[in-house]
Amino acid sequence: MDKQSLFVQVANLEERIGELYVELGSLKQKIQELIEENQRLSQENARWKQVAAAEGKAGSHTGEGIDNLYKIYQEGFHICNLKYGSLRTEGECLFCMSFLQK
Ligand SMILES: [Zn+2]
DSSP, X not given: OOXXXXXXXXXXXXXXXXXXXXXXXXXXHHXXXXXXXXXXXXXXXXXXXXXXXXXXXXXXXXXXXHHHHHHHHHTTBOOSTTTTTSBOOSSOOHHHHHHHTO
């Protein structure tokens, strides 16, 4: 094996390592996104369970049930039929508000 072909092999290897490094970086990025998505979903899931428990306890949307829903709304979650249990990202929600006024 001559010196020149060894240099070529090393250069190729370096290139592949570089590509792998980039791929590793994007995988780490995806893992991070998945972790964040998972956290968000389990947060929403926990909130849903609280909503369900609050409703179960109060029967319909009255008394304690509506208080709990109001608290959940104040914490930044939808309680309206459209986006029930998901995070409010757009500020006040008219559907939630009208729901609370019932
Ligand atoms: Zn809403």
